[in-house]
Amino acid sequence: MITVTELRKSYRQGGRTIDALDGVSLEVPRGTIHGVIGHSGAGKSTLVRCLTLLDRPTSGSVSIDGRDLTSIKDSEVRSARRRIGMVFQHANLLDSRTAAGNVALPLELVRLSKSEKDAKVARLLGLVGLAEFADAYPSQLSGGQRQRVGIARALAADPTVLLCDEPTSALDPATTDEILDLIRDLADTLGLTVLIITHEMNVVKRICDSVSLLEKGRVVEQGPLREVAGSLNGRLVQALLPLPPHNPSGTGPVLDLLTAGGSGSGPVLSELSRRFSLDVTLLAGSVETLAGEQFSRMRVGLAPAAEDNAPAEPLELNEVVSHLRARGVTVEVAA
Amino acid sequence: MNFLEQIANNPGLTEALPKEFAATLQMISISGFFTVLIGLPLGVFLIASAPGGLRPMPVTHRILSDVVVNITRSVPFAILMVSLIPLARLITGTSIGPVAASVSLSIGSIPFFARIVETSLRDVATGKIDAALVMGSTRMQVIRKVLLPEALPGLIAGFTSTLVALVGYSAMAGIIGGGGLGRLAYNYGLQRFDTTVMVVIIVIIVAIVQLIQLAGDRAMARVDHRNAATAGAGRRRRRAPVPEVSA
Numbered sequence: 012m013i014t015v016t017e018l019r020k021s022y023r024q025g026g027r028t029i030d031a032l033d034g035v036s037l038e039v040p041r042g043t044i045h046g047v048i049g050h051s052g053a054g055k056s057t058l059v060r061c062l063t064l065l066d067r068p069t070s071g072s073v074s075i076d077g078r079d080l081t082s083i084k085d086s087e088v089r090s091a092r093r094r095i096g097m098v099f100q101h102a103n104l105l106d107s108r109t110a111a112g113n114v115a116l117p118l119e120l121v122r123l124s125k126s127e128k129d130a131k132v133a134r135l136l137g138l139v140g141l142a143e144f145a146d147a148y149p150s151q152l153s154g155g156q157r158q159r160v161g162i163a164r165a166l167a168a169d170p171t172v173l174l175c176d177e178p179t180s181a182l183d184p185a186t187t188d189e190i191l192d193l194i195r196d197l198a199d200t201l202g203l204t205v206l207i208i209t210h211e212m213n214v215v216k217r218i219c220d221s222v223s224l225l226e227k228g229r230v231v232e233q234g235p236l237r238e239v240a241g242s243l244n245g246r247l248v249q250a251l252l253p254l255p256p257h258n259p260s261g262t263g264p265v266l267d268l269l270t271a272g273g274s275g276s277g278p279v280l281s282e283l284s285r286r287f288s289l290d291v292t293l294l295a296g297s298v299e300t301l302a303g304e305q306f307s308r309m310r311v312g313l314a315p316a317a318e319d320n321a322p323a324e325p326l327e328l329n330e331v332v333s334h335l336r337a338r339g340v341t342v343e344v345a346a
Numbered sequence: 347m348n349f350l351e352q353i354a355n356n357p358g359l360t361e362a363l364p365k366e367f368a369a370t371l372q373m374i375s376i377s378g379f380f381t382v383l384i385g386l387p388l389g390v391f392l393i394a395s396a397p398g399g400l401r402p403m404p405v406t407h408r409i410l411s412d413v414v415v416n417i418t419r420s421v422p423f424a425i426l427m428v429s430l431i432p433l434a435r436l437i438t439g440t441s442i443g444p445v446a447a448s449v450s451l452s453i454g455s456i457p458f459f460a461r462i463v464e465t466s467l468r469d470v471a472t473g474k475i476d477a478a479l480v481m482g483s484t485r486m487q488v489i490r491k492v493l494l495p496e497a498l499p500g501l502i503a504g505f506t507s508t509l510v511a512l513v514g515y516s517a518m519a520g521i522i523g524g525g526g527l528g529r530l531a532y533n534y535g536l537q538r539f540d541t542t543v544m545v546v547i548i549v550i551i552v553a554i555v556q557l558i559q560l561a562g563d564r565a566m567a568r569v570d571h572r573n574a575a576t577a578g579a580g581r582r583r584r585r586a587p588v589p590e591v592s593a
């Protein structure tokens with residue numbers, strides 16, 4: 012479990028003080044994957060450096076499995092770090108060592124017999140699907156393979172926590188998905204607590220259980236994926252369930268609808284059309300599976316249906332909205 | 347034919363050459379040995395003590411880098427040699443001969459090699475150092491397991507350049523009293539106008555330099571795994587950028 016409380020980090024730069032982290036708090040329960048997403052300059056890298064104690068935070072605390080890292084002495088930092096596995100954007104493998112040699116590096120820092128070490132390296136390389144590449148040098152591996160070696164190395168010291176700093180930002184989309192699925196599998200099978208720093212929403216969508224949006228050193232939105240995706244007012248929903256650019260509808264009212272998982276399932280739109288005699292036009296929408304649940308966000312234009320001989324009835328917008336809400340759909344009147 | 351006869355009958359070559367050749371090799375190997383022994387740790391210390399290094403020590407770093415290394419490097423080698431004669435006498439008990447000359451040769455090339463070490467180590471990506479630190483490495487482990495192995499191809503190329511520079515320095519040292527091929531070329535070739543001796547010595551010195559460079563390139567290719575094509579076998583040769591030599 013990772014707990015970060017009111018973490019602050021200020022740098023002095025040319026006489027000015029810059030708050031790279033301005034009171035960040037987050038909690039990642041054991042065995043779950045938390046994504047920290049933000050643009051460059053939001054403080055993501057500083058957060059990672061503070062979590063690994065490569066930088067000491069100005070104030071606030073970081074604790075891993077209940078042990079406060081910020082209060083420990085310099086001499087204890089090294090053993091505390093061994094509980095953290097870290098995956099880097101560019102894998103940061105040693106070019107002078109083979110894949111097996113790279114995975115063995117963390118094991119050389121602790122007392123371990125050669126046979127134990129070799130067996131463990133072989134097992135780790137098998138775990139990431141690179142058993143037959145043990146003797147290859149990093150320059151002979153593809154980007155995705157290098158990142159797999161990096162993951163195996165991060166797991167070598169049996170950490171309980173895996174920190175991933177932009178683990179897929181240097182990879183192509185197909186390889187990105189492979190690496191993300193691998194991280195998800197490992198988290199599930201080994202019970203790892205994972206924190207992923209990223210600027211790619213795809214990473215969050217694919218494997219995260221919860222997410223924090225970091226902006227200018229502050230967390231501006233945070234929560235389980237299904238919560239942040241289930242609120243029409245949040246900042247993240249536009250990124251998780253984007254509405255493509257669209258033309259405004261004609262004259263009628265426009266509604267934003269959001270259905271999540273079990274809520275609002277069923278033929279919402281056709282029911283609406285029949286019950287209120289409405290023409291429902293789908294202006295824009297997106298459907299995604301997030302954290303194992305189906306989410307759909309739609310923007311619809313409404314107009315009274317003109318029937319053959321009867322004049323169109325005036326539209327009772329309030330009734331429509333309350334009907335939809337009663338069906339479990341989140342509704343906003345957009346126009 | 348005539349030339350070969352000249353070589354065979356020239357006392358400068360038949361009698362003096364083997365001895366002076368041995369003296370040159372002696373100077374290069376003694377000073378090469380001490381250059382690595384002292385220059386390598388000095389270079390490591392320069393990088394580790396630098397601001398933002400593994401163990402920043404700004405004042406010590408300043409003194410070592412700006413004062414010791416730069417001043418030693420900026421004094422012309424011929425002058426450095428002469429001014430170090432008392433030190434050579436103190437250490438070796440004599441001021442002439444290859445062993446005495448090795449003292450000033452070493453002191454002249456240690457800062458040069460230390461700078462090369464510093465540059466090679468600085469080229470090791472900081473991410474690799476961060477990765478090792480996050481694993482829980484000590485600073486010493488970072489140096490031994492990351493910095494030095496990763497910089498090894500550059501270090502070998504740098505040592506090769508240092509040795510080649512030492513061949514040149516040793517010729518100069520010969521004139522001042524160190525003996526060796528440099529003195530032979532100067533005494534026989536220049537002062538007695540014995541062109542045969544001069545030509546033969548130049549050929550030998552060129553051959554020594556070529557051999558050093560060849561061995562250096564071989565050794566570097568063997569440890570260089572940064573390039574996919576050469577990573578496994580280490581057969582193909584890659585020339586390292588040779589740093590400029592200051593005399």
